[in-house]
Amino acid sequence: MRPHLAAAPPPSVRVRAPGKVNLSLRVGPVQEDGFHPLATIFQAVALFEDVTATQVAPGAGVSLTVDGPQAGLVPLDATNLAWRAADLLAQHTGVPADVALHVTKGVPVAGGMAGGSADAAAALVACDALWDTGVSRSELAMLAAELGSDVPFxxxxxxxxxxxxxxxxxxxxxxxxxxxAFAVQAEGLSTPRVFAAYDELTGGTGPAPDPAMDSALMSALRAGDPIALGAALHNDLQEAALTLRPHLAEVLDVAQEAGALGAMVSGSGPTVAALGRSRRHALAIAATWTARGVSDSVWCATAPAHGARVVAPGPALR
Structure with missing residues (x-):
């Protein structure tokens, strides 16, 4: 009697990409194209999105599933950035857009921490490996920029x-x-609304953003000095976010009461980021937020973290 042979699983690639915090975000007045010029300092944090790309039958197209925290808030159609990334890479390379994508969430949804952008970056790398399209990182970065300003990071x-x-x-x-430590709210903030509020507050005027304004912050990073870094954190959008979500002021106050070296709204919000002296101190800040009931969830992470990279190629790709 011949032994039963199970079918080999289809080839797949799993890629991990990080969320981010904006250590500084400086915003210039809106331009004719509708965008605001920015000068920002990104830091990747060890909260990761995993995207697995799996080979499917020719003509099957793109499909998407999601699990992990807040998975129910993630769109499962062509509006999803990971789906759009697969489509864009296929168009760019001329290969059929046939892939099953699975996202495992590890970055808060709609929290200003670029979880969706991390999905897109991971999908680009995963599909490039799965389809063996051989696109360089610099080319992938150009495609990433077409998907969104936060995707290249x-x-x-x-x-x-x-x-x-x-x-x-x-x-x-x-x-x-x-x-x-990160205090996350269940209800997100619309980035366009935050920028519109910023324009109202500034009257649509102001200096062009200049990275040189963050020399103290850059010195703190080079020295590995968390005290100096905490003192140099900056976000031009914070006041605008607070006008739309006044409750965030209390979240910031609680972080300061807990001894945070610095605290700010992360990006366009509504997440509040607080810098701790140590891992234990970051956990204590998060516990204080929870005890005071000022956030819907709390997260802790170290930084900086690596960029998008393959963590588990499928058996056919090893």
């Missing part, structure tokens, strides 16, 4: 200065490890 990871709309990246030198 999760490809790079670590710490970087972003200019233009945030998509033009220069690596930044850092030393040591930093410990973050």
């Amino acid at each position: 999760p490809l790079m990871g670590h710490t970087a200065v972003g200019t233009g709309r945030g998509q033009l990246l220069t690596p930044a030198m850092t030393r040591g490890e930093f410990h973050w």
Whole structure:
């Protein structure tokens, strides 16, 4: 009697990409194209999105499933950034857009921490490997910028200065490890609304953003000095976010009461990021937020973290 032979699983690739915190975000007045010029310093944090790309039958198209925290808030159609990334890579390389994508969430949804952008970056790398399209990282970065201003950074990871709309990246030198706590709200904040509120507050005027304004912050990163880094954190959008969500002021106050070295709204919000002296201190800040009931969930992470990379190729791709 012949032994039963199970079918080999289809080839797949799993890629991990990080969320981010904006250590500084400086915003210029809106331009004719509708965008605001930015000067920002991104830092990747060890909260990760995993995207698995699996081979499917020719003509099957793209499909998407999601699990993990807040998975029910993630769209499962062509509006999803990971799905759009697969489509864009297929168009760019001329291969059929046939792939099953699975996202495992590890970054808060709609929290200003670029979880969706991390999904897109991971999908680009995963599909490139699965389809063997051989696209260079620099080309992937250009495709990432077409998907969104925040998408190129999760490809790079670590710490970087972003200019233009945030998509033009220069690596930044850092030393040591930093410990973050994040207070996350269940209800997100619309990024366009935050920018509109910023325009109202500033009257649509102001200086062009300049990375040189963050020299103290860059020195703190090079020295690995969390105290100096906490003192140098900056976000031009914070006041606008607070006008739309006044409750966030209490979240910031509680972090300061817990001894945070610095606390700010992360990006366009509504997540609040607080820098701790140590891993234990970051956990204590998070516990204080929970005890005071000022956030819907709390997360802790170290930084900087690596950029998008393959963590589990399928058997046919080893």
